[in-house]
Amino acid sequence: MAYYCVGDRMAEHRVERRLAAILAGDVAGYSRLMGADEEGTLARLNAHRREFLEPTIAAHRGRIVKRTGDGILIEFASAVDAVRCAVEQQRGMVQRNAAMPSDQRIELRMGIHVGDIMIQEGDIFGDGVNIAARLEGIAKPGSICLSEDAYRQVKSRLDLAVSDLGATQLKNIAEPVRVYSLEVGVPAPMKPAMQAEATTPEPWARLALPDRPSIAVLAFQNMSGDPEQEYFADGVVEEIITALSRFRQLFVIARNSSFTYKGRHVDVKQVGRELGVRYVLEGSVRKAANRTRITAQLIEAMTGMHLWADRFEGTLEDIFELQDRVTACVVGALVPRLEQAEIERAKRKPTESLDAYDYFMRGIASAQWQMNERNSEALRFFSKAIELDPDFASAYGMAAWCYVWRKSNRWMTDRVQELAEGARLARRAAELGKNDAIALSRGGFALAYIAGNLDDGATFIDRALVLNPNLAAAWYFSGWVRIWLSEPQLSIEHLKLAMRLSPLDPLIALMWTAVAFAHFLADRYDEASSWAERALRENPTLHSAIRIAAAANAVSGRVKQAQNEMARMRQLDPTLRVSNLADVMPFRRPEDLAKLAEGLRKSGLPE
Numbered sequence: 001m002a003y004y005c006v007g008d009r010m011a012e013h014r015v016e017r018r019l020a021a022i023l024a025g026d027v028a029g030y031s032r033l034m035g036a037d038e039e040g041t042l043a044r045l046n047a048h049r050r051e052f053l054e055p056t057i058a059a060h061r062g063r064i065v066k067r068t069g070d071g072i073l074i075e076f077a078s079a080v081d082a083v084r085c086a087v088e089q090q091r092g093m094v095q096r097n098a099a100m101p102s103d104q105r106i107e108l109r110m111g112i113h114v115g116d117i118m119i120q121e122g123d124i125f126g127d128g129v130n131i132a133a134r135l136e137g138i139a140k141p142g143s144i145c146l147s148e149d150a151y152r153q154v155k156s157r158l159d160l161a162v163s164d165l166g167a168t169q170l171k172n173i174a175e176p177v178r179v180y181s182l183e184v185g186v187p188a189p190m191k192p193a194m195q196a197e198a199t200t201p202e203p204w205a206r207l208a209l210p211d212r213p214s215i216a217v218l219a220f221q222n223m224s225g226d227p228e229q230e231y232f233a234d235g236v237v238e239e240i241i242t243a244l245s246r247f248r249q250l251f252v253i254a255r256n257s258s259f260t261y262k263g264r265h266v267d268v269k270q271v272g273r274e275l276g277v278r279y280v281l282e283g284s285v286r287k288a289a290n291r292t293r294i295t296a297q298l299i300e301a302m303t304g305m306h307l308w309a310d311r312f313e314g315t316l317e318d319i320f321e322l323q324d325r326v327t328a329c330v331v332g333a334l335v336p337r338l339e340q341a342e343i344e345r346a347k348r349k350p351t352e353s354l355d356a357y358d359y360f361m362r363g364i365a366s367a368q369w370q371m372n373e374r375n376s377e378a379l380r381f382f383s384k385a386i387e388l389d390p391d392f393a394s395a396y397g398m399a400a401w402c403y404v405w406r407k408s409n410r411w412m413t414d415r416v417q418e419l420a421e422g423a424r425l426a427r428r429a430a431e432l433g434k435n436d437a438i439a440l441s442r443g444g445f446a447l448a449y450i451a452g453n454l455d456d457g458a459t460f461i462d463r464a465l466v467l468n469p470n471l472a473a474a475w476y477f478s479g480w481v482r483i484w485l486s487e488p489q490l491s492i493e494h495l496k497l498a499m500r501l502s503p504l505d506p507l508i509a510l511m512w513t514a515v516a517f518a519h520f521l522a523d524r525y526d527e528a529s530s531w532a533e534r535a536l537r538e539n540p541t542l543h544s545a546i547r548i549a550a551a552a553n554a555v556s557g558r559v560k561q562a563q564n565e566m567a568r569m570r571q572l573d574p575t576l577r578v579s580n581l582a583d584v585m586p587f588r589r590p591e592d593l594a595k596l597a598e599g600l601r602k603s604g605l606p607e
Contacts, residue, residue: 016119020075021082021150022132023062025089025110027070028141036103044106045070051371052092052541059540059568060085065124073132075124079114079153086110086144087182088540094142094260095506096371101227102263111135113147131177134170138179148178214251214277217241219262220294223286233285234259235361236294239323240281242438245470253277254472254502272301275503279307283326290316296326316354356389363398372411375402393433397442400425404446408584410575423451430460437468445477448484452586457481472501479514486589488518509538513545517585520552520599521592528552543573544584551599559602566603578607 027033033041057064057074060081065073076082090108097105113135115128135145146154151162167176217240222233238255245252253275261271268280283296297309310329312322363381382399385392403422405411412418426446433439441464448457458481464474475498482491495515498505505511516531532549535542546569554562569576576584578597587593601607 017116018119019114020077020117020124020128021079021112021114021153022117022124022128023072023074023076023082023086023110023112024129024132024136025072025074025086025108026136028107028109030070033104033106040104041106044104047371047373048093048096048106052096053089055541055572056085056088056092058571060088065122073124073129075117079112079150082112083144083146083150083154083182084537086112088538090142090144091538098259098262098506101230103227105263107141109136109139109141110144111137111139111146112144112150114149114153115147127173131170131173134173135177135179137171138168139181144182146180146182148180151180209276209278210251212249212251213279214253215244215279215281216253216258216271216275216277217244217255217281218266218271219259220282220296221284223284223293224288229287231361231365232287232358234365235357236285236319236323238361238364240326242468243323245437245468248469250470251277252470252501254470254505256472256506257502257504260504260506267304268299268301269304276500277301287316292316292319292322294322294326296329298329319354319357356385356392356395359385359388360392360395360398363395372409375405375411378402391432393429393436393439396425396429396432397436397439397446400429400446400450401442404449407450410573419450422446423453426450430456434463435467437464437471437474440464440467441471441474441477445481448481449586454481454485454586454588458485470501472498472505475501476507476511476514479511479518483514483517483521484585484587486521486587486592488521491515491518509535509542509545512538513542513548516545516548516552520548520555520596525552525556529556529558541572543569546572547576547584547596547600550603550605551596554599554602555595562599562603566600566605569605576605578605 027045030041054064060076061078062074062076062081062085065075067073074082074085076085090110093106093108097107111132111134113128113132115131116126117128118125131147135147139145145165146162163181165179165181168179169176217237220233220237222230224233241252241255241258244250257275268282271280272278278301280299280301281296282299283294286293292314294312295310296312298307299305300307308329310326312325314322359381363378363385379399379402382395382402385395386399389395400422403418403425406418407422423446426443429439429443430447433443440460444457444460444464446457447453447460458478461474461478461481464471465478468474475494479491479495479498482488482494492515495511495518499508499511502508512531512535516528516535519525519531520528529549529552532545532552535545536549539545546565550562550565550569553559553565578601581597581600582593585593585596587596
C-alpha cells in the first residue's frame with residue numbers, strides 16, 4: 001500500500017500486485033523487414049497473429065497486455081503455461097516460415113520471467129516486466145531466454161534442452177540475472193529413472209538405423225543470389241528425394257523432416273542421430289540465365305567423412321537429366337548393384353513442360369496448409385501448371401490436396417462446387433498417375449476424404465506405396481483411410497512407418513492424432529487420450545486432436561476433463577455438431593461414427 005501527499009491531505013492509493021509469469025516478444029530484424037517491404041511484412045505479421053499466435057496464447061490461458069508495433073507483452077498465471085506457449089509458437093513459426101525466402105521470414109525473440117508485477121488499468125509494471133523485456137532483447141531469433149526464477153519453475157515439469165548463459169548483466173537492471181536459453185525442438189537427455197516410465201518417447205529418442213542404406217537429403221543452398229529462386233533450389237531437391245525414394249534398397253527420409261534443417265548451420269552427425277540415418281546428402285543450386293549448376297556431396301553421418309562429391313552443369317532444359325545424374329551417383333555410391341530396370345524406373349520426368357514444372361515447384365513452395373491465403377496461392381500455381389500441361393498428374397494431385405485443406409479448415413465459400421472440383425481433380429490425378437506415387441496418394445486421399453470413396457481411395461494409396469515405399473505422406477494417408485475403413489491395427493502400423501520416415505515432420509501432431517483415433521476405435525481409450533494429449537502439446541489448437549481427446553476422456557469416465565476439451569473445441573469451432581460429425585470423419589461403419597458421437601455428446605457437443 002502506497003501513500004501520496006496532496007496539499008495538506010494524505011491520499012491513499014491502492015496498487016494491485018500479484019506474482020505472474022511475463023512473456024515479452026518481438027520480431028527479429030523488424031526494421032530491416034519493414035524497410036524492404038512495409039505492406040508485405042505487416043500483412044504476414046498480421047496473418048501469423050490472427051491465424052496462429054493469438055489462438056495459441058488463448059489455448060495456454062495467456063492474457064495479452066499490450067502490443068507495441070512488432071512487440072507483445074503477455075501475462076500468464078503459470079510459468080509452465082508461458083513456456084509451453086512460447087515453445088509452441090517458436091515451433092509453429094519454423095513450420096510457417098519453411099516455404100518462405102529467408103529474407104521474408106518472421107522470426108520471433110522471446111523472454112520469460114516470473115516476478116512481482118503491479119497492475120493499473122489493465123497494464124502491468126515493475127521489475128518483473130522490465131526483466132522479461134531485457135531477456136527478449138538478448139534472445140537470438142527463434143529462441144527463448146528464461147530467467148533463473150522462470151527456469152526453476154519449469155525444469156522439473158517440462159523436457160527442455162537449455163544452454164546456461166550464466167549470470168548476465170541486463171540493461172538498466174541493477175543485479176545480474178542468471179539466464180537460460182531454450183533450444184526449441186531439441187529434447188532434453190532422458191534421466192535414467194525416466195527411461196523405464198516413458199512408454200512413448202519422442203520419435204528421435206529411439207530411432208535405430210534401418211537394415212538398408214538410409215539417407216536424408218538436406219535442402220540445397222540457393223547460390224543464385226536471388227531469394228526468388230529459393231523455390232527452384234527446393235524443387236531440384238524435391239525431385240532428387242522422389243527419385244531416390246523409388247529404390248526399394250534405400251531408406252529415404254521425407255522432405256518434410258529433412259527440410260526442417262533449412263537455413264540452419266547443422267552438424268551432419270546431429271542430423272544422422274535425429275533422423276536415424278547413416279548418410280546425408282547436401283549441396284547447392286545456382287541458376288543464372290539459362291544455365292544451372294548443381295553441386296552435391298555425400299557424407300557418412302556417424303563419422304562426418306565425405307564419401308563422394310561432384311558438380312553437374314547444364315542448361316535449364318537439362319534440369320531433369322541433371323537431377324537423374326545426381327541420383328545415379330548417390331545410388332551408385334550406396335547400392336553398387338541394382339537392376340537396370342529399377343534405375344530406368346527412377347528416371348521419370350513429371351512433365352515435358354518446363355514452364356508447367358516451374359509453376360508446380362512454385363506451388364509446392366507456396367503451400368502453407370494453416371494459412372488460407374497461402375493455400376489459395378498454391379492452388380493457383382497448380383492450376384496454372386495443369387493449364388500448361390493437362391496431363392501433369394502430380395499437379396492434379398496437389399491441387400486436390402489443396403481442396404482437402406479447404407474442407408478440413410472450413411475455408412470453402414461454395415461448398416457444393418468446391419467439393420465437386422476437388423473430387424474431379426482427385427480422380428484425374430489417379431487416372432493420369434498410374435506410375436506417379438504423389439498423384440496416386442494425394443488423389444486417393446482426396447477421393448476418400450472429399451468424396452467419401454474409401455475403396456478407390458485406399459486402392460490408389462496402396463498402388464502409390466508399391467511404387468514408392470519410402471513415401472511418408474502415403475503411409476500417413478493410408479493410416480487415416482484405414483481408420484475410416486475400421487482397420488485400426490493396420491492404421492497404427494502404417495502411421496508408425498510414416499513417423500519413422502519423417503520423424504521431424506511439421507505435421508507430426510496430425511500423425512499422433514491419427515494414432516489416437518486408431519486406439520479409440522480399438523477400445524484402447526487411455527492410449528487414445530495419451531496420444532491426443534501429445535498432439536495437443538505440439539499444437540494446442542488442433543481441432544481433430546481436441547475432438548478425440550474429448551471423446552476418449554468421456555468414454556473413460558473423465559467427464560470433467562472431456563467437458564473442458566469440448567469447451568475449447570466450441571470456442572475454436574462453434575459450428576461443430578453431432579449431426580455434422582460425419583462431414584469431418586467419413587467412417588464407413590455407422591457404429592464407429594456412433595461411438596465417436598456418443599463420446600462427444602457426453603463431452604457436451606450439442607446435437
